[in-house]
Amino acid sequence: MYKETRMSEVKITDGLIYKKRNIVKEKTIPYIRKALNNELDGVEPSGAFENFRIAAGESDRNFYGLVSQDSDVFKWMEAVSLSLQYENKEMQAYLDEAIDLLGRAQQKNGYLNTYYIIHGLQDRWHYLKESCQLYCAGHLIEAAVSAYQTIQNTKLLEIARAYADYIDYSFGLEEGKIHGYDGHAEIELSLYRLYEETDEERYKILADYFVEERGKKPYFFSKESRNQMVRNNLVYELEENNYQHSQSHLPIREQTEPVGHAVKAMYYYTAAVDKARLNDDKELFVHMCDLWQSVVSQKMYLTGAIGACAYGESFSYPYDLPTDLMYGETCAAIGLFLLSYHMLLVETDSRYGDIMERTLYNAILVGMSESGTEFFYTNALEIDPKKCEKRQDYSHLKSKRQTWFDCPCCPPNIARLLMGMNKYIYTGDRNELNVHLFIGSSIQKDGWEVQQETVYPDNGKVRFRVKRDDSEKGVFRVRIPDWCNHYNVSMDGEQLNVTIRKGYLEIAKEEWSKESILEINFDMQPQKVYGSLKVSSLTGKTAVAYGPLVYCAEEADNQDLHTLYIKRDGKMRYEGGRLIVDGYRAIERNDGLYGVKAPDYEEARLCLVPYYSWGNRSKGAMTVFLKER
Helix, strand or coil: CCCCCCHHHEEEEECHHHHHHHHHHHHHHHHHHHHHCCCCCCCCCCCHHHHHHHHCCCCCCCCCCCCCHHHHHHHHHHHHHHHCCCCCHHHHHHHHHHHHHHHHHCCCCCCCCHHHHHHCHHHCCCCHHHHCHHHHHHHHHHHHHHHHHHHCCHHHHHHHHHHHHHHHHHECCCCCCECCCCCCCCHHHHHHHHHHHHCCHHHHHHHHHHHHHCCCCCCHHHHCCCCHHHHHHCCCCCCCCCCHHHCCCCCHHHCCCCCCEHHHHHHHHHHHHHHHHHCCCHHHHHHHHHHHHHHHHHCECCCCCECCECHHHECCCCCCCCCCCCCCCHHHHHHHHHHHHHHHCCCCCHHHHHHHHHHHHHHHHHHECCCCCCECCCCCCEECHHHHHHCHHHCCCCCCCECCCCCCCHHHHHHHHHHCHHHHCEEECCCEEEECCCCEEEEEECCEEEEEEECCCCCCEEEEEEEECCCCCEEEEEECCCCCCCEEEEECCEECCCEEECCEEEEEECCCCCCEEEEEEECCCEEEECCCCCCHHHCCEEEEEECCEEEEEECCCCCCHHHEEECCCCCEEEECCEEEEEEEEEECCCCCCCCCCCCEEEEEEEEEEEHHHCCCCCCCCEECCEEEC
């Protein structure tokens, strides 16, 4: 078992993620700040920062926006803190200004939620099912921990700890405390991060309580009183009596199927995995492995997206994975990425790293434009602009990235993930170092010094320069991607007989003090991918992948996508970032709406582009899965 790798131990130096991270630093973070400050022309005012000014007594305006908006400020602050590992004086000033504002708005007892400070503290901790109070607090704590780890900022950590202490004072099993939890999990995993940073046992105990209390009967949400005033400021409100939407229908150890809101589930599962890790609870971890496996083997799209239903942004039943009506929220993919990483902190198994890679390069990167200032909230695998505009059942989907959202959770979530990507590449300790993601980078950790050189995913060549600062024995592991069928490995210029353990190439040496050069060439070829016949929406269709990237057809390159077929035995070739695939186009032979003549087919060359890059040109249709003949 490992602790999270610290940001200061890793530097990203090259490749696609390096470029995306620079876009976030230079474009996305300043853009989000302007949006949260109502400074973008043509964008609906956010009210997020203004609400803190009202709460601090510095503005006489009315609260504006959703009860969850504090969290968007906190996620932006976390992204800024992570960006400050690189020189950025302007953002440092903006962060300091935001921290000072939070300090002025915070109550003497530590409470810090703008909606309830403005509308009356007598209603705090009411309607936790939908009011997002502990959810927002969790993102504040995460921002504070990241700021402390990255730039040693103690002021934000003090604000977060004061709030965490008040939450500890208010919730728990003790008499006089609230025996409840938030409808949106997040406080749990943030408290574990705070515990690991401060070594304060009470934060772990409180997180343990929140993890285990959820789902016990009598249901907490059936007993709590609603605050009717807050209804106009909710994201939505579901009428339910089974509480599956918030994973509150059963205690975590009795849950056998992922249900409800996909983001809430991922955050809750991540916290449960941390509970297993930090308490050495092997039984709980095995149970979480089963839940994780259920997600990725029955309810996950090829891109790593999860959440098939627009209603409640939720999971559907197993194998119900429609490609056009799906939801696939960007935050849900980020949640699956985080859950998989936390699984790796317990068990070095390539299946977790495979899912991290799949979600990162497809379902997460697609959420942000090449400019860094437009975003997808939902991410379908098939888009028809006419349906999005004309049909109510497709209205949750967009054929073009948006400049902002009424619920803008995804943009700052993408920003904080990409700015913090350092810690997700490696795990390890003095005895072993594990490589999970192939990103140009270097790490200095527990005596290890490793430099990773690669332009992955452009090609499959990866070189590692490995040494130790002492002569101790050590094990170096590298994940073998699940998409790779053939690879070559050499050490210091000589072919290496490799040992594979749980999907990782494993090299154990008695002494690493002399630099060793490990070279791996993953054979990257275009390949077709088919869905299980249990997934009715994919029968007769195929998608194309190249390495970790899923590809798609855009209307900009291929007219009338619904008439296209991939040739079953056709050729596929990679040309400068695109795939050229042999196929057919159906030709109409009837004059009317219906007729007795079968269509003709002419040969066609299909042009496919990486899914994450679609929608950066002209507005048009897109599809990942195509019919095959």
